[in-house]
Amino acid sequence: MTTTTTQDEDRERAFQALGDGRASVRLRAALAVGTTPDPRYVDKLVERCAYEREFFVRDMLTWALTRHPVSVTLPRLLREVRSERAQARSQALHTLSKIGDRRAWPAITRALLSDADDEVARSAWRTAVVLVPEGEETGLATVLATQLGRGERATQTSLSRALIALGDVIAPVLRAATAAPDPRVRAHALATERLLHDPDTGFEFAIDEARRVVALGGSGRMGR
Template sequence: MNLTQSLVTAPVARKGVAQLDEALDRLAHADRDARQAAALNVGEIADPAAAPGLVARLWSEPDPFVRETLSWAITRVAAAATPLLLEALTSARAATLDRALHVLSKIADPATVDAMIPLADDADPHVAAKARWALARIGDPRAIPAFVAHLGVGDDTTRNGVTRDLASFAARAVPALVDALTSDKTHVRSHAAEALCFMGPGAEGATDVLSGALDDPDGEVRVSAAMALFDLRTPRAHAALTRRTKTADRRVRAIADRAARRPGGP
């Protein structure tokens, strides 16, 4: 039995401080409100010695509101809890992975990113999505390739999540998305253009490649590129787009016409 498994099954250990002992004991109370109050109390005490008990209770707590309070309490003893949370990332239990990732995202320590990145490609789509969400919240650019690897992959929900996550990196994700826009795979180019469109002004560094994408053989790529240029509102983006007011693609033409008629230019 490894440390994580023992934490899941063990009772909360007493720490020898009366107030903390009482609060840790009440984390196992049958009444939800009592557990909630206990989690708040342990968080307020913020004694690193409580970390094993808090993390153990996180795995077994059935109530989502109490779990969220436990998550907060764990962030109050982050240095002591982080090794336990990282060990939990080796669990085969999806719920454990989800909860560990959730708390690690709140702690937001860049030193945890390398351990989290492999889970962005987990076989369980919920775990993978949670890992990507957590990595985006931490915001360390080392995670960007893990998101780019999922361009064009999965259903609409998965794609939308990857789009939002990549956009959260703003200009730091632009070089990787520019490379993806030159992919020989249509679904990758289309999703890269969509992410740049969602990014708004942060995509300015992609202006040239977005301008070139207005001639992409795929219509969805062309439209996403046009919308990204429209949202940039820079002179270069405006010039590239308004040159397409006569293009054969009616959707791109409509976006170009809107740009040309926009009051005040870019």
Template sequence: MTTLEQARRAAYDLDPTIRQRAAVHLGTLGDDAQSAELVALLVAEPDFFVRETLTWAVCRHPQAALPHLLAALDDAPGARVQVLHALSKIQSPDAVPQILPFATDDDPAVAMKAWWALGRTGTPEAAPALLPHLGHGDEEQQRELSRALEQLGAPGVAGLTDALSTTDPEVRLHAARALVLVGDPAARPAAAALVAVAEGDDREIAMVALEALAALDAPEVEPALERLRDGEDRFRSLTAQWLLADRAERRG
């Protein structure tokens, strides 16, 4: 019996330690032909650490595993979080149409993992599925959406820019926080909108917009910071002064 055959048998052992060793061997020794079985093991695995190792093994052969993972989204509803986790590591744009429905799943854990998987593809098609969730949900959901938009990068910036001018302050705040994470250079097209928020919105949103703005290498940034530094709002003035000094130090 070969080592690969021994590992396949060991993957069904009752002892999770043995299953984890088997997953390592399967990931190391296996080829595309093992992808279907590895995905089946992944969706059935009850132990967190073994699942993580199986996820690594599955993602060693991403193209071969992809159709089996996509099928598992429908066939194994109890394992959707782990399947989406694996899809987020593969980062295939081809998976976007199958992932999109789960961005609005009733289970927050599934929805958040779908956001992450969509963001990691970096495709424009992901943006319309992520942006409507701005300003909604609890702190964890907002944080995970921001992380997904950070991963998405440039394709989400136009929508985040539009969100800065909505009437809902929670949406504006969340959009500004996401733009902080997106950063330069992807967020440069949002510079003018961030200036408007920094100069005109309530202080909490303005401070976040200032943080996002100060990281950008855009022509609007220095004049806006100088206006705020010389303005009457003492808190914004001190913040802008510090940000100008920090930008000068970084340039130096």
């Protein structure tokens, strides 16, 4: 048996293991593929990311992808962020944030930053903050601010963290949002503003305080 044949058989076994019904088997397969990277695994890894049910296995799949050459993974991931499947978009974005190659920045479109699926949008926000080129932070902050007030607390927390990661450039954007007609937007902007100036304040406390301020008819800066 030739070495090539053995390698082909090993790769086929790995492919089968990545689709095994047992999460523990899939996890070990992803670990093995990442430990001995081979560009021929990349398409399968990306494909599995779109369907993998278990978070810890998806995280290992992402790790395995980061172990492969960016020249191979980047084009495949950039195609995946345009997938019709929400999990495919979300996981591809997550992996791009881990790779951190700013050549992916043009793929982080306004459509992704406002994706109807909360998980996709949250992944896009985190990835955008990692990849944004120097000098474009204000533009990104302006787009992210259009999502203020969106979703439940987990989604709002993610957006606040993404905005705060951009630094003081977000201050004028938040100030404008505190005068928005929608009370959810005003409260979220006030809470994020509080967190920007007082990072030790938890989001739960900040948003509850902001909602009280808005309910009382206020939109000004909260106490620190």
